[in-house]
Amino acid sequence: MAATGGAGAAHPTSPVAPGQALDRAACAALDARDPLADQRALFHLPEDLFYLDGNSLGPLPHAVGERVRRVLSEEWGDGLIRSWNTAGWIDLPARVGARIAPLIGAAADEVIVADSTSLNLFKLLAAALRLRPERRVILSQTGNFPTDLYMAQGLVALLDAGYELRTLPHDEIVGALDEDVAVLMLTHVDYHSGRMYDMAAVTEAAHAAGALMLWDLAHSAGAVPVDLGACSADLAVGCGYKYLNGGPGAPAFLFVRRDLQPRVEQPLTGWLGHAAPFEFTPDYVPGPGMIRHLCGTPPVLSLAALDAALALWSEVDLAALRAKSVAMCELFIALVERECAGHGLRLASPRAAAERGSQVCFAHPEGYAIVQALIDRGVIGDFRTPDILRFGFTPLYLRYVDVFDAVAILREVMETRAWDEPRFKARAAVT
Amino acid sequence: MAATGGAGAAHPTSPVAPGQALDRAACAALDARDPLADQRALFHLPEDLFYLDGNSLGPLPHAVGERVRRVLSEEWGDGLIRSWNTAGWIDLPARVGARIAPLIGAAADEVIVADSTSLNLFKLLAAALRLRPERRVILSQTGNFPTDLYMAQGLVALLDAGYELRTLPHDEIVGALDEDVAVLMLTHVDYHSGRMYDMAAVTEAAHAAGALMLWDLAHSAGAVPVDLGACSADLAVGCGYKYLNGGPGAPAFLFVRRDLQPRVEQPLTGWLGHAAPFEFTPDYVPGPGMIRHLCGTPPVLSLAALDAALALWSEVDLAALRAKSVAMCELFIALVERECAGHGLRLASPRAAAERGSQVCFAHPEGYAIVQALIDRGVIGDFRTPDILRFGFTPLYLRYVDVFDAVAILREVMETRAWDEPRFKARAAVT
Numbered sequence: 001m002a003a004t005g006g007a008g009a010a011h012p013t014s015p016v017a018p019g020q021a022l023d024r025a026a027c028a029a030l031d032a033r034d035p036l037a038d039q040r041a042l043f044h045l046p047e048d049l050f051y052l053d054g055n056s057l058g059p060l061p062h063a064v065g066e067r068v069r070r071v072l073s074e075e076w077g078d079g080l081i082r083s084w085n086t087a088g089w090i091d092l093p094a095r096v097g098a099r100i101a102p103l104i105g106a107a108a109d110e111v112i113v114a115d116s117t118s119l120n121l122f123k124l125l126a127a128a129l130r131l132r133p134e135r136r137v138i139l140s141q142t143g144n145f146p147t148d149l150y151m152a153q154g155l156v157a158l159l160d161a162g163y164e165l166r167t168l169p170h171d172e173i174v175g176a177l178d179e180d181v182a183v184l185m186l187t188h189v190d191y192h193s194g195r196m197y198d199m200a201a202v203t204e205a206a207h208a209a210g211a212l213m214l215w216d217l218a219h220s221a222g223a224v225p226v227d228l229g230a231c232s233a234d235l236a237v238g239c240g241y242k243y244l245n246g247g248p249g250a251p252a253f254l255f256v257r258r259d260l261q262p263r264v265e266q267p268l269t270g271w272l273g274h275a276a277p278f279e280f281t282p283d284y285v286p287g288p289g290m291i292r293h294l295c296g297t298p299p300v301l302s303l304a305a306l307d308a309a310l311a312l313w314s315e316v317d318l319a320a321l322r323a324k325s326v327a328m329c330e331l332f333i334a335l336v337e338r339e340c341a342g343h344g345l346r347l348a349s350p351r352a353a354a355e356r357g358s359q360v361c362f363a364h365p366e367g368y369a370i371v372q373a374l375i376d377r378g379v380i381g382d383f384r385t386p387d388i389l390r391f392g393f394t395p396l397y398l399r400y401v402d403v404f405d406a407v408a409i410l411r412e413v414m415e416t417r418a419w420d421e422p423r424f425k426a427r428a429a430v431t
Numbered sequence: 432m433a434a435t436g437g438a439g440a441a442h443p444t445s446p447v448a449p450g451q452a453l454d455r456a457a458c459a460a461l462d463a464r465d466p467l468a469d470q471r472a473l474f475h476l477p478e479d480l481f482y483l484d485g486n487s488l489g490p491l492p493h494a495v496g497e498r499v500r501r502v503l504s505e506e507w508g509d510g511l512i513r514s515w516n517t518a519g520w521i522d523l524p525a526r527v528g529a530r531i532a533p534l535i536g537a538a539a540d541e542v543i544v545a546d547s548t549s550l551n552l553f554k555l556l557a558a559a560l561r562l563r564p565e566r567r568v569i570l571s572q573t574g575n576f577p578t579d580l581y582m583a584q585g586l587v588a589l590l591d592a593g594y595e596l597r598t599l600p601h602d603e604i605v606g607a608l609d610e611d612v613a614v615l616m617l618t619h620v621d622y623h624s625g626r627m628y629d630m631a632a633v634t635e636a637a638h639a640a641g642a643l644m645l646w647d648l649a650h651s652a653g654a655v656p657v658d659l660g661a662c663s664a665d666l667a668v669g670c671g672y673k674y675l676n677g678g679p680g681a682p683a684f685l686f687v688r689r690d691l692q693p694r695v696e697q698p699l700t701g702w703l704g705h706a707a708p709f710e711f712t713p714d715y716v717p718g719p720g721m722i723r724h725l726c727g728t729p730p731v732l733s734l735a736a737l738d739a740a741l742a743l744w745s746e747v748d749l750a751a752l753r754a755k756s757v758a759m760c761e762l763f764i765a766l767v768e769r770e771c772a773g774h775g776l777r778l779a780s781p782r783a784a785a786e787r788g789s790q791v792c793f794a795h796p797e798g799y800a801i802v803q804a805l806i807d808r809g810v811i812g813d814f815r816t817p818d819i820l821r822f823g824f825t826p827l828y829l830r831y832v833d834v835f836d837a838v839a840i841l842r843e844v845m846e847t848r849a850w851d852e853p854r855f856k857a858r859a860a861v862t
Binding site: 028044046049051053056057059060064065068069072073075076077078079080082083084085089090091103115116117118119122126142143145146147149150151154156157158159160161167192241247248249250251252266267268269270271277278279280281282283284295297298299300301302303305373380382384385428429430431 | 456460475477480482484487488490491495496498499503504506507508509510512513514515516520521522547548550553557573574576577578580581582584585586588589590591598672678679680681682683698699700701702705708709710711712713714715726727728729730731732733734736794806811813815816859860861862
């Protein structure tokens with residue numbers, strides 16, 4: 001895993017000052033003045049691993065291990081059923097939501113944690129159609145994350161009354177907003193390319209057309225600045241297990257703008273969304289505010305893990321987070337294009353940082369095998385069909401030297417065609 | 432907490448032999464020959480606690496603590512995203528379902544674990560209506576557990592095409608099965624009274640009327656014999672955190688009879704229910720068998736906890752489990768009626784063991800305060816509105832002497848009117 005160094009002039013898009021060599025020492029210098037450098041110690045990070053996949057599953061914060069052990073032994077073990085009251089389990093969905101709120105420009109009472117991103121999309125899409133009863137179209141992007149489209153398809157098929165999911169390419173979305181569109185559902189940062197929508201402009205366009213705006217923040221929360229409040233977004237969902245580091249399959253969140261909340265009625269009307277669940281009344285009455293978006297009993301171990309993971313964000317400067325994210329992505333692009341030139345890797349993310357989330361993708365026909373060869377060498381990224389190598393950059397625990405060293409390994413893989421082995425071409429269940 | 436003893440003749444419904452004194456020594460003798468006695472050591476049980484609430488939240492099995500610690504440190508901490516393949520996270524929903532199958536008379540490939548009981552009810556009710564397109568009624572029981580009714584109400588309101596949830600009292604259900612009923616949804620053991628349906632007879636009646644049969648096994652799985660296969664039940668759901676001891680808010684399960692599986696299409700079509708989730712195709716295609724009932728990414732910590740909790744059932748003789756459950760319930764009824772006579776406690780569960788699950792309820796106008804005074808003395812039961820004291824009997828870790836001692840405390844509470852304090856009358860968030 002030796003670093004390759006190199007003493008060429010700084011690439012125009014790298015964070016290294018012009019005229020300075022883009023080498024490992026320059027990266028170490030960036031780390032030395034990184035205002036987020038202390039955060040790394042809060043995570044369990046295996047040695048000799050370059051983890052560029054925090055956008056699929058964030059690593060384990062030490063605080064989560066401690067919290068879950070306490071939930072097991074003290075809250076569940078000793079407290080048993082009493083812990084719904086004494087340990088505050090019953091309020092966890094709202095408390096965890098309140099921790100997420102400042103990361104997405106929301107008020108504490110505009111966010112709650114429940115179920116999965118998929119289920120929360122179903123809830124809010126169904127609610128949106130009820131708010132625009134004279135309209136029949138859910139508009140979304142071709143190539144949006146599949147579960148977003150699948151949940152909309154499931155809803156439309158269930159309703160079976162002329163409803164339609166319409167999808168269009170990124171650049172045609174705004175132009176397609178018309179009086180048929182009840183809700184525009186978009187993923188703010190695309191899982192595939194990392195392309196980021198201009199949230200304020202798109203929300204404004206949706207509103208101008210009379211449509212509701214539903215943002216999927218799976219690849220945004222904890223990664224890029226989001227200000228739902230400033231752009232008056234109506235609805236949003238997002239994921240707990242990516243940049244929020246809540247653990248595998250951590251519960252997801254929902255946002256509803258406060259003034260809309262009393263009118264938003266979702267159809268998955270489970271008992272914990274009821275106004276008075278322990279009255280056990282025969283008819284459903286939606287609870288106040290965001291409570292009505294709860295459904296069944298939440299998985300407390302996973303919910304407590306997410307709660308503990310979110311505690312560290314109170315110390316994080318979100319402007320510094322975005323600055324480091326941009327700098328790492330720029331550095332990665334510059335290094336890959338210099339070190340791996342001639343090996344067929346083509347940038348598949350927007351080149352302009354302002355249009356990009358906290359990930360960088362390159363395309364290559366042998367993308368799957370290259371990602372497996374990288375994983376074999378301790379550089380963890382994702383493959384995304386058909387030909388995408390996806391690398392997530394997570395400023396809380398990655399260092400600039402990690403970026404440098406990871407590219408050195410990528411160069412070795414490309415130069416030696418290390419990916420060209422049958423074991424790297426056999427597809428795993430999860431890619 | 433001194434035992435009150437007593438040397439009267441055995442109550443006719445107690446497990447103590449006729450002519451033998453119904454005293455603590457007789458209970459200790461029952462414990463001494465209990466074939467399930469070894470199971471108690473597998474659980475974390477706080478001292479000086481009589482936990483008669485395993486039907487709300489089962490206690491912590493030691494194996495769960497060990498498993499969750501390993502998932503945290505090794506699978507999430509060290510394995511990170513790789514654990515979806517290397518630790519088999521992706522197959523956990525089916526593997527955990529296969530562990531539940533023998534407890535409910537199902538084949539391994541007829542059960543899967545996903546989401547919550549509420550959400551699974553929604554999936555299967557919607558699927559059932561599609562299978563009986565000419566019928567418009569969901570039939571259920573007045574006073575069924577609220578979330579069952581609420582989810583049906585949410586579905587019916589969403590469909591808005593003449594669908595109807597019809598509820599009737601327990602004794603009028605079978606007679607109300609007609610050609611309008613698409614699906615009969617019943618909770619096998621009533622959460623409130625403990626009354627148990629004759630599963631075979633009711634399922635047969637539903638089928639004779641051309642309706643599908645959906646059983647909620649929340650208070651059955653791990654508590655009473657269930658043989659879905661023998662009675663050709665169509666659909667079922669159940670809970671992981673009661674008698675299965677999977678932890679607070681543990682994921683729930685679904686059952687679909689194998690021959691129905693290819694025709695059962697549920698509307699919450701998330702990506703992990705897709706036939707090929709990692710192909711990221713634009714259109715939803717339901718996965719084979721029970722896979723299509725998955726939706727979003729499952730909460731792995733909570734799912735692994737349930738998996739570990741279920742491992743102990745492979746050593747449990749289910750006939751012995753039921754025999755001990757019946758014996759404990761009979762003992763409890765006999766003791767309460769003898770020790771607490773004259774204090775206004777009225778048996779609110781069926782007196783016949785064959786019509787009762789693994790719980791016993793008494794009604795009392797001061798039920799709430801009595802339950803709080805009991806909890807204050809280490810006897811944990813539930814209050815259920817309006818006047819029900821509910822006690823669950825869980826043969827894996829309760830002893831006959833625990834039943835005896837708990838009743839002694841109940842007698843003390845009733846004789847001294849210990850419940851008559853303001854602190855016992857203030858309602859908590861969760862009751």
